[in-house]
Amino acid sequence: MKKSLIFTALFLCFVMLFCSITPVIAKSENISQKVFRLHILANSDSEDDQQLKLKVRDKVMATSGQWFADCCSVESAVRAASEHLDEINEIVQSVIHENGYHYDSTVYTAKEFFNVREYGDFSLPSGVYNSLKIEIGEGKGKNWWCVLFPSVCLSGCTEDLEETLTDEEMQMITSDKYIIRFKALEIIERIKYAHKKED
Numbered sequence: 001m002k003k004s005l006i007f008t009a010l011f012l013c014f015v016m017l018f019c020s021i022t023p024v025i026a027k028s029e030n031i032s033q034k035v036f037r038l039h040i041l042a043n044s045d046s047e048d049d050q051q052l053k054l055k056v057r058d059k060v061m062a063t064s065g066q067w068f069a070d071c072c073s074v075e076s077a078v079r080a081a082s083e084h085l086d087e088i089n090e091i092v093q094s095v096i097h098e099n100g101y102h103y104d105s106t107v108y109t110a111k112e113f114f115n116v117r118e119y120g121d122f123s124l125p126s127g128v129y130n131s132l133k134i135e136i137g138e139g140k141g142k143n144w145w146c147v148l149f150p151s152v153c154l155s156g157c158t159e160d161l162e163e164t165l166t167d168e169e170m171q172m173i174t175s176d177k178y179i180i181r182f183k184a185l186e187i188i189e190r191i192k193y194a195h196k197k198e199d
Helices: 001-033 047-068 074-083 084-099 159-163 167-174 176-199
Strands: 036-043 105-112 118-119 122-124 127-136 142-149
Touching: 001 127, 001 167, 036 047, 047 074, 047 084, 047 127, 047 142, 074 105, 074 127, 074 142, 084 105, 084 127, 105 142, 118 142, 122 167, 142 176, 159 167
Parallel strands: 036 127
Antiparallel strands: 036 142, 105 127, 118 122
């Protein structure tokens, strides 16, 4: 009797959680389709490699703003990045060599899965996002990421997000009450993404 009551209670909890997450799934997917991220992976987790990663970040962000200044959609941001991959890689290589390293680097655009990430006053839900990806050396170190479009990491504010996302989507990413649902959604999205990769 006890086991059946526990099972029923767990089942009801699952149903309630699923019902609360279902509307969030569609909205989260809308958000991921409107955002273009910068993703930099260090060669390793050593202190020197992590410092090099940050120097690459600073130089890329200081230089790339001109290429994304006129972007009005995620598609135009991806296109701008794709058109300047060689130039971005030259910037990365110049920073690497200036700091006495001889690592190779790879710069490309990709669609990749991100976990829930907190960024200042907002949190982005997990999902598959377009990204400009920079791998330094073996690319096995801790990563750094930000949002290139809307240009949050270039302008340092959320006003650009407000122009791109709906009021409802902005409420989602800036409200603490969605964090638990984002975490539950992350598990579902990770399973979906792993299944797609296998196909």
